[in-house]
Amino acid sequence: MAQEKTVTGVKTYDNPAGGWGALRATAQAVATQMHAVEASKTLLRTNQPDGFDCPGCAWPDKKHSSTFQFCENGAKAVTWEATKKRVPPEFFAAHSVTELLEWSDYALENEGRLTHPMRYNAAADKYESVAWGAAFAEIGAQLRALDPNTVEFYTSGRTSNEAAFLYQIFAREYGSSNFPDCSNMCHEASSVGLPQSIGFGKGTVPLEGFDHCELIIAIGHNPGTNHPRMMGTLHDVSRRGVPIIVMNPLRERALERFADPQDPLEMATMGATPIASTYLQVSVGGDAAALKGIMKALLEMEAAAGGVLDRAFIAAHTMGFDELAADLAATSWESITAGSGLTQAALESVAKAYAASNATIVTYGMGVTQHVHGTENVQQIANLLLLRGNFGKPGAGICPLRGHSNVQGNRTVGITERPSAEMLDGIERTFGFRPSAARGHDAVAAMQAIRAGSSKALICVGGNLAVAMSDPEQCAAAMRGLSLSVHLATKLNRSHLLVGKTSLLFPVLGRTESDVQASGQQAVTVEDSMSMVHASRGNLPPASEHLRSEPAIVAGMAKATLPATRVDWDGLVADYDRIRDAIESVYPEFANYNAGIRVPGGFELPIPPNRLVWKTTTGKAMFKLFKGLNEDGPGYGADVLKLTTLRSHDQYNTTIYGLDDRYRGIFGRRDVVFVNAKDLAARGLEHGSVIDVEAAFTDGRRRILKGFTAVAYNLPQGSAAAYYPEANCLVPLDYADAQSGTPGYKSVPVRIAAS
Ligand SMILES: Nc1nc2c(c(=O)[nH]1)N[C@H]1C(S)=C(S)[C@@H](COP(=O)(O)OP(=O)(O)OC[C@H]3O[C@@H](n4cnc5c(=O)[nH]c(N)nc54)[C@H](O)[C@@H]3O)O[C@H]1N2
Ligand SMILES: Nc1nc2c(c(=O)[nH]1)N[C@H]1C(S)=C(S)[C@@H](COP(=O)(O)OP(=O)(O)OC[C@H]3O[C@@H](n4cnc5c(=O)[nH]c(N)nc54)[C@H](O)[C@@H]3O)O[C@H]1N2
Ligand SMILES: [Mo]
Numbered sequence: 235m236a237q238e239k240t241v242t243g244v245k246t247y248d249n250p251a252g253g254w255g256a257l258r259a260t261a262q263a264v265a266t267q268m269h270a271v272e273a274s275k276t277l278l279r280t281n282q283p284d285g286f287d288c289p290g291c292a293w294p295d296k297k298h299s300s301t302f303q304f305c306e307n308g309a310k311a312v313t314w315e316a317t318k319k320r321v322p323p324e325f326f327a328a329h330s331v332t333e334l335l336e337w338s339d340y341a342l343e344n345e346g347r348l349t350h351p352m353r354y355n356a357a358a359d360k361y362e363s364v365a366w367g368a369a370f371a372e373i374g375a376q377l378r379a380l381d382p383n384t385v386e387f388y389t390s391g392r393t394s395n396e397a398a399f400l401y402q403i404f405a406r407e408y409g410s411s412n413f414p415d416c417s418n419m420c421h422e423a424s425s426v427g428l429p430q431s432i433g434f435g436k437g438t439v440p441l442e443g444f445d446h447c448e449l450i451i452a453i454g455h456n457p458g459t460n461h462p463r464m465m466g467t468l469h470d471v472s473r474r475g476v477p478i479i480v481m482n483p484l485r486e487r488a489l490e491r492f493a494d495p496q497d498p499l500e501m502a503t504m505g506a507t508p509i510a511s512t513y514l515q516v517s518v519g520g521d522a523a524a525l526k527g528i529m530k531a532l533l534e535m536e537a538a539a540g541g542v543l544d545r546a547f548i549a550a551h552t553m554g555f556d557e558l559a560a561d562l563a564a565t566s567w568e569s570i571t572a573g574s575g576l577t578q579a580a581l582e583s584v585a586k587a588y589a590a591s592n593a594t595i596v597t598y599g600m601g602v603t604q605h606v607h608g609t610e611n612v613q614q615i616a617n618l619l620l621l622r623g624n625f626g627k628p629g630a631g632i633c634p635l636r637g638h639s640n641v642q643g644n645r646t647v648g649i650t651e652r653p654s655a656e657m658l659d660g661i662e663r664t665f666g667f668r669p670s671a672a673r674g675h676d677a678v679a680a681m682q683a684i685r686a687g688s689s690k691a692l693i694c695v696g697g698n699l700a701v702a703m704s705d706p707e708q709c710a711a712a713m714r715g716l717s718l719s720v721h722l723a724t725k726l727n728r729s730h731l732l733v734g735k736t737s738l739l740f741p742v743l744g745r746t747e748s749d750v751q752a753s754g755q756q757a758v759t760v761e762d763s764m765s766m767v768h769a770s771r772g773n774l775p776p777a778s779e780h781l782r783s784e785p786a787i788v789a790g791m792a793k794a795t796l797p798a799t800r801v802d803w804d805g806l807v808a809d810y811d812r813i814r815d816a817i818e819s820v821y822p823e824f825a826n827y828n829a830g831i832r833v834p835g836g837f838e839l840p841i842p843p844n845r846l847v848w849k850t851t852t853g854k855a856m857f858k859l860f861k862g863l864n865e866d867g868p869g870y871g872a873d874v875l876k877l878t879t880l881r882s883h884d885q886y887n888t889t890i891y892g893l894d895d896r897y898r899g900i901f902g903r904r905d906v907v908f909v910n911a912k913d914l915a916a917r918g919l920e921h922g923s924v925i926d927v928e929a930a931f932t933d934g935r936r937r938i939l940k941g942f943t944a945v946a947y948n949l950p951q952g953s954a955a956a957y958y959p960e961a962n963c964l965v966p967l968d969y970a971d972a973q974s975g976t977p978g979y980k981s982v983p984v985r986i987a988a989s
Pocket of ligand 3: 416419420421636637638
């Protein structure tokens, strides 16, 4: 977009996404973090059948091949972990925790890999190295003295199936059901919403589905940055002439035009392929209204001419259609267009394209889930698909784009605060004890309990909870009140510095590293967005001889905490095949687990909706009503903008690789707020104005982002955007979906004014 005024670090980016720029950035990431020879060896083994799983995203690679050497953000994720830089005990001796808290998130992680187990010494205000055995003994003694219900077990979605499973068995044998995890801030709205709709909380589309679809509707995700391997798929789909309708407030470049670095012709000619056939700039928070509008148009077409709905499918497989139809009839077009920011004609044209397609896939991401009614949002997508029977046939279905590379697997193997009877039976059958059936804490509830002082200890397998959560100021204060905090991590981050009475920091093996146990070199397993489970085996020498694997550390803590344990921790860790046998025993859907992962590409877990089996309480797929249109709760007045929070192209969640966001034209900075030029003008502001952004909540606490620079940007009037995690200070801890607990990160009511 042409800018009238020059603002430092803000430029126009006119090229397609991908292309030579992506290859250049890949080479740069490699050069700054790794030695070139080692790098090429490592990178080429990413996502190969005998290599390791790329921690960059959860999108599968085509069978037996890897697109890795062409994937800029995959390379950033791998090289960030496989870096040559180290953070040894001498580093901590030289820098106090108070000093390190002044460092940026980027600077902390950029120091490199943790090398030794460390324990915080309050008198010196420094982390000091500690022996593994002593550290485990201290954790055991403290946990034994605590009520298990006051201990929180956090998981971030990089954790392998094997580590996640051992972790939940440890926590449950100890007596806790508190499993806050990153998914609670991410796709929980899918995990809660879809089981009610279709009896299954995950995506239903296999990768091959994209070879058969006749239409894709892509809502609220930015694959050019966050699911880069998906771009190859979308590129192929577009080349087949299949329409791709995008609903996103921002015109994300990769969804407009993409040059596939794997396409020699495109690279040689500097060409590109258009991705979206239709790009609808829905308002921030306008998805429920837009989806209801498309469904209303569909029903109106059906009433006018018939033949639009799949009546046979609706009759045989669903319940709740009449209520849905009545609600849509009662919802006015005026309210739909006001709520979505889209015209009736635009929504009718989507309905027409949808009615003309025999196999439709809806893909979606955080733009849909991170709202105060995220669960209902997801259910409107399921409703839309059910209306034309888009389940159980090739090329059709729902495709949530998962976040962390194994976040889906973590949940499958039991990281959940809502244990099912089936799972508890499985654990009892396998290990001979029956864990508590009580519902535990999710991420928001855990942080609230820590803040209230009712939870005393926090163990984190990965992640950066205090920074990723809403309201970091309150989270930081809460974390400092803990009697015990334990972090398993590859790199140093801010959460590790929010020390409690006893704080321990354990360095772990990453995906890229060789994991050798008593029976030899081990593979771990992960589940991608499409329910494919496959092996991941690292090949680099560990960053330090003191590193331990996540399963080994979990086992160490468990043995020290549970003197009468029923679990053979040492035996399980000696040979991960045994962990997988135990997983299979608890979750029978992992039939022949160990054999299945020895086949290149792995195996698929069952997806009941694809067999037209609906594991809902009624045995049918359910049309779920969402009364009204506002996915974000009450309005806050005409001067209020809805601010969404985004990832830049140079970040992985709280990990900031660099300060550029190339495709959005931002360079060397992150302190910007994207606003429509008219909204700026209406407030006497302009492109480049230095502004304060203040949340409009009325709970009596002021939440302000000070001194950010306004960037006039092509997004709908009334909408605004800023980067995560900088903008998290605007989000109250309880601003979250009532059903799923997912924070409303994508719809924060704010006012802006000159600084
Ligand atoms: N390189 C890289 N890869 C990643 C990550 C990363 O940080 N970096 N994070 C991983 C994780 S954990 C996750 S969950 C995924 C996240 O992947 P995405 O879901 O793509 O994440 P976001 O950057 O939050 O972007 C959301 C998109 O939704 C749009 N949007 C914002 N608000 C709304 C809205 O109200 N409605 C609609 N329709 N759209 C909206 C934004 O413009 C943006 O394009 O990526 C994973 N992969
Ligand atoms: N405002 C706003 N807030 C958000 C979001 C948003 O869109 N907007 N998105 C939310 C989403 S979708 C998510 S998933 C969360 C992410 O929340 P988290 O998962 O908690 O955060 P990450 O930044 O992914 O965690 C990074 C840290 O993980 C550690 N790590 C990396 N690899 C490994 C490994 O292999 N093992 C171990 N043990 N540790 C490792 C490193 O120490 C690194 O510092 O943030 C949420 N917060
Ligand atoms: Mo996520």
